[in-house]
Structure formats: structure tokens, C-alpha cells
């Protein structure tokens with residue numbers, strides 16, 4: 001039986017990877033960099049050209065806001081590896097033993113223990129950054145670019161926080177308050193214009209992803225959230241005249257079947273995601289009290305399965321925060337048990353056409369779980385491989401949330417070469 | 419062994435046929451004609467993977483992940499042939515350089531573009547039939563049919 005070892009007791013990267021010879025080194029490195037975070041050396045910072053690369057901005061979902069290193073500003077948003085794998089990173093103070101990003105021998109490199117482990121590059125800044133909409137809104141404050149995807153976050157608030165029922169790993173509302181990030185509610189016109197401008201850059205974007213915090217208001221709970229998404233999506237859709245659907249992912253609260261049908265019928269959105277966050281009913285109740293109160297674990301699962309009939313197989317998935325199932329004191333006691341139970345529960349969804357994707361849990365300083373530690377590299381490798389194997393078993397495509405259209409899920413990174 | 423600079427013009431000639439050989443994750447060999455293949459300024463091979471759903475794109479990715487060699491064969495219009503073995507150095511899927519190549523492909527063929535692939539050459543062999551025959555005649559005494567040794571009447 002294994003338990004999450006402290007960082008000091010952990011085997012080094014190469015030793016952990018050696019236990020999984022068939023697992024790609026690039027994806028293992030991505031996972032480890034996300035687990036441990038990065039710290040930029042002065043030499044790296046001196047060579048990072050802010051006119052070329054995408055640096056931290058004021059988008060609420062930017063990784064470095066609320067990051068482990070609260071002093072960090074003006075560093076690249078994320079890394080890109082030689083195989084095209086993207087790594088959303090969390091700037092982390094040196095005392096927590098992060099990877100270093102250094103500049104040596106004419107290139108940027110990931111360094112661990114003084115040794116260069118891999119060459120890296122950063123995401124490039126898109127052309128629309130720095131431009132204003134006709135209403136004077138900075139486009140990069142509402143539409144954030146990944147290497148091949150446009151991320152739209154229409155509002156910066158989650159109503160679960162109102163009665164202190166935010167998810168325990170989440171820092172969205174606390175960091176907005178602490179960092180003083182004030183975001184106007186996005187208008188459909190601003191959304192339309194920003195996307196129109198972004199698409200002038202040929203070859204840059206393959207998809208659009210939209211998400212925001214939950215909004216419980218409305219005749220039926222979440223009607224307000226749904227209505228708002230519909231307004232924004234219809235405006236964005238005007239950029240694709242004559243097309244009923246366009247490549248687009250929307251990550252929302254678990255709408256019921258009637259709401260989902262409305263979303264599908266009234267917009268061009270082509271895939272739907274609703275995050276269960278942790279694949280265990282008891283842990284869900286503890287970790288996601290707002291989601292439990294307003295929908296509940298079993299109903300959430302049911303709505304995901306119902307969505308397959310509306311959006312189609314391969315067009316629905318659910319995200320989990322990998323490793324949070326081990327959070328103390330109520331999480332699984334061992335990684336062995338956590339893995340077994342998580343994969344078994346994932347299979348109940350995947351077998352019904354709902355894909356499962358994970359992100360690496362980063363305990364952030366403004367979240368309830370701030371003092372905790374994420375899982376071992378070994379655990380994350382086995383979780384990625386286990387989910388990939390289930391996806392293979394049920395032949396379930398996840399094209400809309402893969403290495404290129406998202407880039408933040410180690411298990412879908414693997415599908416490039418499955 | 420010829421150097422990549424010695425055969426740069428042959429590889430960069432659009433008349434030359436260029437074939438990239440890869441192996442699937444399950445060990446299946448696969449070859450594909452890649453007329454976009456050229457030698458770049460750094461002396462590396464560079465070609466365009468057009469289709470994200472293609473077997474060659476999947477293989478080149480898994481090959482980089484598993485550090486497997488890639489085989490490239492080129493045959494010029496004059497019959498010069500070379501085989502280059504190398505390792506995938508980079509799969510470029512985004513950024514200004516990628517976008518430049520994307521626009522070229524879109525304008526010329528109307529296709530999308532999966533990636534710009536760079537291969538570092540490690541070994542080059544001259545596969546021209548005339549040269550291979552001369553080498554065999556010189557080095558492998560028994561590799562011949564006897565009738566060739568009989569003077570023609």
C-alpha cells in the first residue's frame with residue numbers, strides 16, 4: 001500500500017518514470033511540472049520577450065493569479081514542449097522545490113537539480129491582444145488565448161461562494177477579491193467582436209471554450225447561467241454564418257435535460273462539459289458542497305449521461321481534479337485505493353458515452369485545501385494511463401478536449417498516439 | 419557517409435520523391451510520401467504533417483515519445499537515391515512559424531495543417547543502384563550469378 005509521500009521522500013523523476021517504461025516521458029514531465037510548479041530564473045526572465053510571448057494578464061482563469069508564488073507577475077502563462085504538449089504552470093516559490101525555467105545555451109530549458117531536463121518554449125501572444133472592442137473593452141481581458149484555443153470567461157463570480165459553499169480546492173472568488181480583479185460582465189457584442197478579431201489570425205485557433213462560475217438564479221436553478229451562455233454563444237456564432245454548429249466547448253453547471261436541449265438547439269455549441277470534480281459521492285458532498293446542494297452527485301451523473309443523447313457520443317465529458325480524492329482528512333487513505341475507486345467510477349460514465357478528463361490538482365494558497373499536498377507522479381501516471389485504457393476499451397473519442405483543443409489533461413494528451 | 423549539406427539540393431528539389439517511414443505504437447511499419455520535405459537552415463529535415471487524423475502523424479508523435487528512429491528515402495529525377503535515418507526533434511503545432519506554413523498549405527491546397535515536423539539526421543547512406551552495385555561487386559565476392567562471369571560471345 002502506498003500513501004502520498006512528502007516531496008522529500010519522493011523518488012526522482014527518472015526513477016518514477018522508470019516504473020512505467022511505456023508511458024511517454026513528455027507527458028510524465030508535464031505532470032511533474034504541474035505538480036511541483038515552476039520558478040523562473042533571472043536569466044530566463046531577462047530573455048523573455050513580452051512582445052512575443054503571452055505573459056500573465058488579468059483574466060480570472062490565468063494560472064498565476066492566486067498561484068503558489070504570490071509575488072509572481074509578468075511571467076509566461078504556460079510552457080510548450082518539443083512534441084507540442086502544452087503545460088499550464090503555476091509559479092511556485094523556490095522553497096517548495098519547483099522546476100526551474102532557465103535560459104542556457106541559447107534556449108529556454110526546464111532544469112531540475114541543476115540539470116537540464118528538457119528544452120521548452122512559451123505560448124506566443126496572439127494578434128488581438130492589446131486591442132479594444134468598439135465599447136472600449138480590452139479584448140485580452142475577456143478572451144484569453146491558449147496556443148490553439150480561445151477561452152472565454154464571461155463573468156468572474158461563482159454563486160456557490162455566497163453561502164460559503166465553494167469547492168474546497170477552488171480559489172476563484174477569494175483570489176478575485178484579494179487581487180482586486182474586477183471584471184465587467186461580458187457583453188455579447190464584445191464577445192462577437194473579440195472572436196471576430198481573433199479569427200483574423202489564420203492558423204491560430206481550432207476551438208472556442210467558454211466557462212464561468214455557477215449562477216443559481218432563474219425560474220429553474222441555473223436558468224440565469226444558461227440564458228447568459230445562450231446570449232454569448234449566439235453572438236459568437238454570428239462569426240460563422242450558415243453554420244449550425246462550430247467547434248466549441250462549454251463548461252457549465254449540470255443543466256437538466258430541458259436546459260441542455262435549449263442550449264443545443266439555440267446555439268452553435270458542439271460539445272458540453274460539466275465537472276464532477278471528484279468521482280465519489282461522499283467526497284463530492286464534502287469537497288463540492290455547492291454542487292451537492294444544488295444538484296447532488298447522482299443527479300449530476302444522470303445529467304451527464306442524458307447529455308449524450310443530446311450532444312452525441314464523444315461530445316460530452318466531465319472533468320475531475322486529479323489527486324483531490326486524497327485530500328485530508330476524508331479523502332482515500334492510500335493512492336492504491338484512490339486509483340481503484342476513481343477508475344471504477346470513471347468506467348460507469350465512460351461506458352455510457354461520457355468521457356472523463358483530469359487536471360493535476362494544485363493546492364493553491366487561497367483555497368480551503370491550501371496546506372495540502374497533491375499526489376505522487378506515480379499516481380498521476382497511473383491515473384492518465386487508466387483513463388486512456390478505459391477510453392480505448394469503449395472506443396470513446398475526446399477530440400474536443402485533447403492535447404490541442406485543450407492541453408490541460410494528461411489522459412487526453414495520450415490519445416494523440418493511441 | 420555523405421553529409422546532409424552534400425544532398426541538400428537533391429532533397430530540396432521539388433522533382434525529388436520523398437518518403438517518410440515510421441512505425442506505429444503497435445509495431446506496424448508505415449510509409450508516406452512527403453513532398454513538403456526539405457533541409458532547413460539548421461541542416462535538419464523539415465516536413466508538413468497535413469492531417470491530424472493520419473497514421474503518419476500518430477506514428478511520428480509516438481516515435482518522438484519513444485525515441486524511435488525515422489527513416490527517410492529520397493529519389494531524384496536523375497536516379498540519385500539516399501536513405502536518411504534520424505530522430506524527430508520537434509512537432510510544431512502552434513506559433514508564428516507554424517502559422518506561416520499553415521497559410522501556405524491553405525492557399526496552395528485548401529487543406530488544414532497538423533504540424534511542422536523537424537527531424538535531426540543521424541546517418542545518411544547513398545542508395546543509388548549504380549553505386550550499391552559497385553560496392554557489392556567490390557566487397558562481396560560470392561554475391562553474383564556465374565553467367566555474368568562468362569565472356570559474352
Ligand code: SF4
Pocket residue numbers: 158159160161165166167170171172212213214290
Ligand atoms: S463550481 Fe466550484 S470549482 Fe467551479 S468556480 Fe464554483 S467553487 Fe470554483
